[in-house]
Amino acid sequence: MGIFSRLKTLVSSNVNDLISKAEKPEKMLNQLIIDMNEQLIESKRAVAIAIADEKKLERERDNQEAQSREWERKAMLAVQAGKDDLAKEALLRKQEYDKAYQEYHKQWSAQKESVDKLKESLRELQDKIEEAQRKKNLLVARAKRAEAQQKIQNTISSVAGNRSAFDAFDRMAAKVDQMEAQADAAKELEDFSSNASLDKRFAELEKSDASTDVMLQELKEKMKALPQQ
Numbered sequence: 001m002g003i004f005s006r007l008k009t010l011v012s013s014n015v016n017d018l019i020s021k022a023e024k025p026e027k028m029l030n031q032l033i034i035d036m037n038e039q040l041i042e043s044k045r046a047v048a049i050a051i052a053d054e055k056k057l058e059r060e061r062d063n064q065e066a067q068s069r070e071w072e073r074k075a076m077l078a079v080q081a082g083k084d085d086l087a088k089e090a091l092l093r094k095q096e097y098d099k100a101y102q103e104y105h106k107q108w109s110a111q112k113e114s115v116d117k118l119k120e121s122l123r124e125l126q127d128k129i130e131e132a133q134r135k136k137n138l139l140v141a142r143a144k145r146a147e148a149q150q151k152i153q154n155t156i157s158s159v160a161g162n163r164s165a166f167d168a169f170d171r172m173a174a175k176v177d178q179m180e181a182q183a184d185a186a187k188e189l190e191d192f193s194s195n196a197s198l199d200k201r202f203a204e205l206e207k208s209d210a211s212t213d214v215m216l217q218e219l220k221e222k223m224k225a226l227p228q229q
Contacts, residue, residue, distance in 0.1 A: 025143040029136040036129045047118045054111040061104035068097035
């Protein structure tokens with residue numbers, strides 16, 4: 001059963017150790033399953049050959065048994081015909097076929113036992129490959145999660161270790177605060193200037209009205225002093 005040694009080694013290997021050493025676990029595991037299936041196909045061919053040999057031995061054994069029965073029938077015919085010498089010759093031939101039958105039966109029994117063991121080993125290996133396939137799917141999913149987590153952790157570590165990036169954000173925040181303060185100050189000055197201008201206009205208007213009233217009063221006084229016509 002040396003044909004199974006490599007496949008058994010592949011199936012029984014510690015897949016977790018292989019994953020830890022592999023740069024791309026999914027690729028490695030897929031290749032491992034491919035290798036297993038290729039070996040399984042080769043093993044099936046070997047078992048098929050063994051089964052064919054068993055069937056051939058079985059046919060030869062049955063043929064020897066049939067020949068033995070045939071020569072026994074001929075010996076009976078010779079006895080019935082009163083030809084004992086011919087019957088003895090037929091019995092000697094029957095004896096030869098009986099010995100051949102025993103030898104073929106022995107070889108067939110050994111071959112059948114070997115084939116039964118090969119079939120059992122083949123079923124066991126098929127089960128192991130199916131189990132390996134299930135494990136592969138789980139391990140690939142675990143490997144992908146671990147890879148994603150590692151990438152996130154590396155990004156966090158990279159950003160945390162780069163103080164210049166955080167300093168740049170702080171400086172930009174301070175600059176924005178300053179810009180907002182300047183904008184607020186400019187608006188306040190604009191509002192102040194607008195209010196001052198309005199107050200000034202009203203003051204000039206009030207001053208203008210007062211001056212006109214005085215001038216009008218003076219004019220009336222002057223007119224009273226003039227001679228009446």
